[in-house]
Amino acid sequence: MRKAMGLIQAIMIILVVSGMMLIVLKYASISARHVADTYIKEQNQLFLQSAVEQTLLAISFYDRSATPDCLSSYSPTPFKKRGITYSADVNITKYYLQDGSDDLGYCGSPLGVGIKESSSISHGMVLLEVKSIATKNLGKADEAIVSRILKRTLQQP
Numbered sequence: 001m002r003k004a005m006g007l008i009q010a011i012m013i014i015l016v017v018s019g020m021m022l023i024v025l026k027y028a029s030i031s032a033r034h035v036a037d038t039y040i041k042e043q044n045q046l047f048l049q050s051a052v053e054q055t056l057l058a059i060s061f062y063d064r065s066a067t068p069d070c071l072s073s074y075s076p077t078p079f080k081k082r083g084i085t086y087s088a089d090v091n092i093t094k095y096y097l098q099d100g101s102d103d104l105g106y107c108g109s110p111l112g113v114g115i116k117e118s119s120s121i122s123h124g125m126v127l128l129e130v131k132s133i134a135t136k137n138l139g140k141a142d143e144a145i146v147s148r149i150l151k152r153t154l155q156q157p
Contacts, residue, residue, distance in 0.1 A: 037146075040084060040134050044147040048132035051076045051088035055128060056155055059092070070095055070107035084146060088132040097124035125156050 055074045062071045071092060078087040095107045134147040 044134045047086040091129045094127040
């Protein structure tokens with residue numbers, strides 16, 4: 001009986017090792033794709049929060065005396081990073097303003113709603129519906145939506 005390894009045994013060992021390496025590479029590619037998708041999702045959430053803050057600033061600086069209505073929507077400047085474009089649309093659905101405030105007269109219905117009490121920091125609140133989208137340019141004017149987040153939030157400007 002020989003103590004050396006046969007050709008068939010060597011081929012079997014090579015096939016087993018290559019099969020294990022194929023499985024390792026498959027899981028590594030799945031993990032890399034998951035990390036990339038999570039990165040885009042987190043960036044999109046940060047952009048959404050930034051859009052909410054920019055909207056609150058736009059509401060604060062909006063000249064209500066020059067324009068008869070209150071601000072009803074806002075679109076912050078899109079942001080592009082690593083081939084992904086982040087954009088958001090903010091719809092202001094309701095203003096909850098203190099009864100007797102000047103802004104309640106400007107906003108009126110259907111946007112403005114009078115409330116009896118308010119905090120000493122601000123005289124009202126605003127209900128925002130925010131849609132944040134991350135798109136990737138595929139070339140030839142084609143874009144694919146990579147991440148979309150919809151959020152409804154009540155803020156106190």
